[in-house]
Amino acid sequence: MNEVVPFAPPDSCLTREDFLGPDFSPDAILTRQPNLERLREDLGLYLKILRSAVLRLIDEDYSDFLELSSNLVGLESKLSELSEPLGTLSNKLQNLLQSLFEARDSVMQALKRKEDIRARKSGLRNSERILNALSKLELILSSGTPLSGDAEERLARDINHLHFRISKCHDDEFVSLELTPRLQAVGDRLKESLESRFIAALKINEEESLKRCLRIYGTIExxxxxxxxxxxxxxxxxxxxxxxxxxxxxxxxxxxxxxxxxxxxxxxxxxxxxxxxxxxxxxxxxxxxxxxxxxxxxxxxxxxxxxxxxxxxxxxxxxxxxxxxxxxxxxxxxxxxxxxxxxxxxxxxxxxxxxxxxxxxxNLPVYFQIRFQEIALPLEKALTDFFDPTSYSNSDYHLEVFNVVTNSLKKVWDPSIYIDALLHRSWKLTLQILSRCGTALRDILKPIMIEEEEHQHSEISLRTLIHLWYDIRHLTLHFESDVYNPYIFPVLKESVQDESLRSRLLESVNESLGSLRPQLDDLSKLAINKVTFKSLESLKQVSEIPRLYRRTNKDVPTKHCVYVNKVLDPVRKFKDDGASESEWLVKILSRISEDYYVKVSEVLEAVLKMEESLKRLKRIREKSDASTLPGSSSLNADEKIRISDNDKIRLQIKVDVEYFNQSIQEGFGLQSNGDISKLEDLMRIVNEATKDIPV
Incomplete structure (x- = not known):
């Protein structure tokens, strides 16, 4: 066939194999072609090629086609002559098969009847043997004499054997109404005798008799x-x-x-x-x-x-x-x-x-619920009064709520409360306590943070914020050493043998503690804002310095202004309240220094503008005086070295800034060269502003 069927054109979307394959499918060809118009054209072209191939084939083998057509003449009549005897033969074969099937069914029925008869005969013989055996057993039991151990053992074997024989009998009325009840009665008589012997042997610890009784009970199932x-x-x-x-x-x-x-x-x-x-x-x-x-x-x-x-x-x-x-x-x-x-x-x-x-x-769930109430109620009360100070002088925490949280966690795993079967509930309660603490903390801080963002300063004290920050940090940093290792781990070591599982449990607690850590940043931000707000209020007095020296004829300043201490007092109090974190102090003092730098720059710039304006006015006046009074423009020595009001302003600012810098170094242990933002720049601009002043 491959030699006869021609190939499709090279650029055609069809191939010869599409038509010669055993799994030829028009649907497959259609779904493979995206363009039906092209498919129609390629099919028409391939049809012409096939027609040409057929004509060429006929031309090449024309004599063979003629011979084939002549040989087929009269074939139909010959086939008709063969069909009649073949039909007759088929009918005879069908009749023969039917006869064979009928004979087979007849033989099978006869064999089945014979098998049933054989089974019934066997059943009758089996029933006869059972009856004879039952009669012997009943005769033995009817004698009224107590059975010996050997007799009981033989009876047990016989009864077990009879049960086996009855199981092989046909399920008919004779078996169910005659044999089974009689065998049951014999078994009951044996059990009565065996029971008294068994109890007696058990009371006197007679091992051999007990052993025999146990064997007999096993024999009769x-x-x-x-x-x-x-x-x-x-x-x-x-x-x-x-x-x-x-x-x-x-x-x-x-x-x-x-x-x-x-x-x-x-x-x-x-x-x-x-x-x-x-x-x-x-x-x-x-x-x-x-x-x-x-x-x-x-x-x-x-x-x-x-x-x-x-x-x-x-x-x-x-x-x-x-x-x-x-x-x-x-x-x-x-x-x-x-x-x-x-x-x-x-x-x-x-x-x-x-x-x-x-x-x-x-009822462990009820027990756990009672313990849950014992633990949860004090915790909820403490969370309601979140900022109450602790009543314990030696506590690691400043706020009572964190003592309650820690004690609640310890109580969950207290040996006088914990039960191994409630491990999963205890662990869940541990995570719930930490989660509840985190939720309460977020709920409390959220409105406070909103007030701060809207510049409506909350009533919460700075000391409370500091204590809250330190308590959260202590809980998150020391949970493992204060709670897990001494209280939880010993219990888990006994209850959970899988070390990897214990590690995963600890990780889950650390994840819960992690929900508290973001609050540390919020509290830091809140505390820093509160301190800087108070300090920046006092820093506004920098702009009042020029008023102190304009046309007042005050002496050259040698002492810092009061406002500098007012600026630093909130920071000092913040530190005295327990805020020993240098990072906090750096951020607070940096923000103050930045604002101080801006205000000093503004004042110095204003002083410089005022000074230049006065100089221009003075030059104009001097020119006017020179034209009317020649020689009067020369200044005496005292006028040349006299310090102006503007210079006094600059000097006062310098004294204030130097005191500010000195207070930071001595009072907070911080340096201007890098620790505090803008403080070094602040020192530089006041030094530049006063370098030409003859003091």
Missing amino acids: SIHEAEILVKNKIISPSLEDILHEDAFNDEPLGLKGVYANVLNIIPETLDSLLSLTISRSNKPVVIRGYSFLINSLWEDFVEKMEDNMSFVFAAGNPEAFLTHYRLSIEFIKDFEKELNNDPEQISKFRSCTSYSTFIGRW
Whole structure:
């Protein structure tokens, strides 16, 4: 075919393979072509090529085509002649197959009837054997003589065998109404005899007899009945004397003594049984399948705790509840030790319904809610009075709210409150306490910051802001050393064995603490604004210096003005209130120096303009005087060295600036050369302004 079909033109969007492929699809060709008009043209062109190829093929093999057409003449009549005998043969084959199928079905039905007959015969023979065996067993039991241990063991084997035979019988009325009840009666008689022997052997710790009884119970598949028997006949009377309110009240050790008495039942009553059914001291288990501790002792213990000791589970008194809960968990651990710490037995114990029932009776969510209220209410009250000072003289904090926050965190993990089963809730409460503190702080600072931005200074004192800043910083910096390491980590080390998980928990706390750190910047900004606002108010008096010396004939200034101390007093008080952070002082003094520089520059510039104006006026006057009175323009020596009012103004500013610089260096330990913005420039401009003054 590849030799006959021609190739498409090179620039065509079609190829020969599009039509020769086994998965030829017109839809695929259409979806692949974006331009349908071009596709139509290429298809028309390829059709012409195909027609030419067909004509060329016919021309090349013309004789073969003629021969083929002549050979096909009369073929239709020959096919018609063959169709009739083929149809007859097909009908005969169909009839033969039908006969074979009918014969097969008949044979299968006959085989099924034969199989049913064989099964019924086998069932009848089985029933006959069962009847004979039952009759023998009933005859043995009807003698009235007590059964020996060997007889009980033989009876158990026979009963087990009869149960197996009955399971193979057809489920008909004879089996259900005749055989099964009789076998059940025989089994009950055996269990009655076995029960008395088992209890007697258990009371006198006769190991061989116990071993035989346990084997027999296992043979007749009545292991659970043996466990129930021990529970009702042996354990229940003992627990009845231990687990009731009067015994609890009379017990000097309280619940701890009650649990100890429960555990004492094991060596006193069940030791012989457990030595046969539980591996002890590397001794193999003699008889498997029994769980007397779980299905006998524990089951009855839980039932009587619920019926007679339900007050133990009450969560109304959290201290008593916690004591009872911890004693109960310790009791469970001691009980698991009696299981020889066997993982299989412990897994079975923890998965039993009674274990879940006992654990579920401890209403831990209610207990946690009570503790939550104990912790949350004082915290909320402290957050309401956020700025109250602490009442503790040796506290690391200045504000009481941070003492309450820290104590709340410690209380969450206090061993007298914390429960391992509530680890997730305790950790969540830890994060909630930190988050609540951060939220309250933001809610308090938000209106204060808005007032500051609108230049409406809030009533909060500067000392309170400083204390708040230091308390937040102390909490965020020392949380790990003050709270986590001494209080939280020891608890987590016992509860969480995964070290990576403990690290992630610490990271989550640090993230919560991180929400407090942005408030430090806001508080710094707020404190700096408050101090600088007071200082800048006094700094306005710089512009009053020219008025002090204009036409007043005052002496040359040698002492600084009062306003300089007024400018620095708020900064000094800020430092005395506890703001020892040099970064704060640098920012405050830099802002003051910047404003001081602006005001001094304005005053010096105004003085210079005034001086130049006076000089021009003086020159005009001198020219006028010279024209009228020659020789009168010469000044005497005293006039030449007399200091002008403008120079006095400059000198006063210099004295003030020098005192300002000296006070910063001596009072705050900061230098003008780089620490304080614009302070060095301030010194420079006053020195330049006074360098030509003859003092």
